Amino acid sequence: MSVSVQQADFDVGAEMAALSAGRDDVGAVASFVGLVRADKAAAADAGVAPAVQAMTLEHYPGMTEKALQEIVDQAERRWDVFGIRVIHRVGRLLPGDRIVMVAVASAHRGEAFVACEFIMDYLKTRAPFWKKEETPEGGRWVDARESDEHAAGRWDSGPN
Amino acid sequence: MSVSVQQADFDVGAEMAALSAGRDDVGAVASFVGLVRADKAAAADAGVAPAVQAMTLEHYPGMTEKALQEIVDQAERRWDVFGIRVIHRVGRLLPGDRIVMVAVASAHRGEAFVACEFIMDYLKTRAPFWKKEETPEGGRWVDARESDEHAAGRWDSGPN
Amino acid sequence: MNVRVLFFAGLREALGTGSESLALPDGIATVGALRDHLAARGESWSALATTKNLRSAVNQLMVAADATVKEGDEVAFFPPVTGG
Amino acid sequence: MNVRVLFFAGLREALGTGSESLALPDGIATVGALRDHLAARGESWSALATTKNLRSAVNQLMVAADATVKEGDEVAFFPPVTGG
16 A cells, blocks of 8 residues: 555654565665644745644545555556655644654666656645644634745656 | 664664654655665676675774764754664675665655755765675775765855 | 546545535536536636636546546546646 | 785785885885885785776865875775766
């Protein structure tokens, strides 16, 4: 199972190790972990974004898993990778908690890095998850970021 | 201690977790693990490279640690990152064994990914390590790869 | 024509419901027409017209407003995604 | 002038030694001159002249062949690095 949506935390070291376990052709495993930020710096700097006390992640059961699998399939078509693991948490999380992990195994580091970044960029813009932050001023749904659309867009010109 | 050269294996999950432990401003941890490949595919395809049965990593005690620290310092000057961990093993390793890990914590994924790739590229070309492979035909010192020089060169035009 | 409609995130909260099964009147054959039909209920349903960059999916695949809706389809409306 | 010289990897094996302390004759003031001096010993020492893209370091900093060598320096010669 390369894609999971779950409430439970995950063990990124174990997931990375599983991608190369029992084989001797994996030379590179790149990974990414996203975590909940309190955003206190932004709050203090701008005076607009109150600190995040917690975050609730909503998803679209069924479609979310399919969308993630489609992103993984695309990465496997575009680059020569041996294995991919994606885990995204849902439910209520606190600052410092892990939200998402992506790990990619390949023979060489170039493919592993690029596929890992691609998956994160597409996940951010194409997988149905929504974040609601709890702040001292109440709850607020996180707005989609232009920079994420931009990051995802840079992959469009490449081979599909 | 952000840089270690050691015989012992490492726990990449624990190292990644340590970079965000006790803080709530880390939104992204990118990591890379390099492993010993048996290179059987290359051996079979080309008939030139016999399969690797083991590998011994030599280093220059003192200089190696300094070179790694200098690479980490450069990454910290170039990108807005919160923490970096580099561990490189030395001694005799078998196919499937971990050789090196780099983990970078930042607020956002862009900086974490790019700093992690930069460190790997510079490590490959600027840190004094040497690999000797054991094959059925005897030992052979690994040649430096043009592609690694090329990968490292792409960072030269950026800010230093 | 009978369809199941789903709403997520801020839109779900604005509408006060996450899903609905409904029989569509004749002439509603696209996702955009379904959206307009629901928005025309007024009150909180106008959120379907005012939500910025509203996204839609048919049978769990992201689609544009001109996508066809058929008997038995699952149609979802939601704001731009913000996972990861 | 007294210096300590180190050799690594394939070069170390070719020379049959990893380090040496030696007193340099007058006139040897650069890394390149030291390399030529050692290579001129002949036999296996010619590896210092023939190793492709030989690298050098003075006091654990990578340097070019024209770098100065001073009393007490640690000078290292080695093939291109292949870690990671």
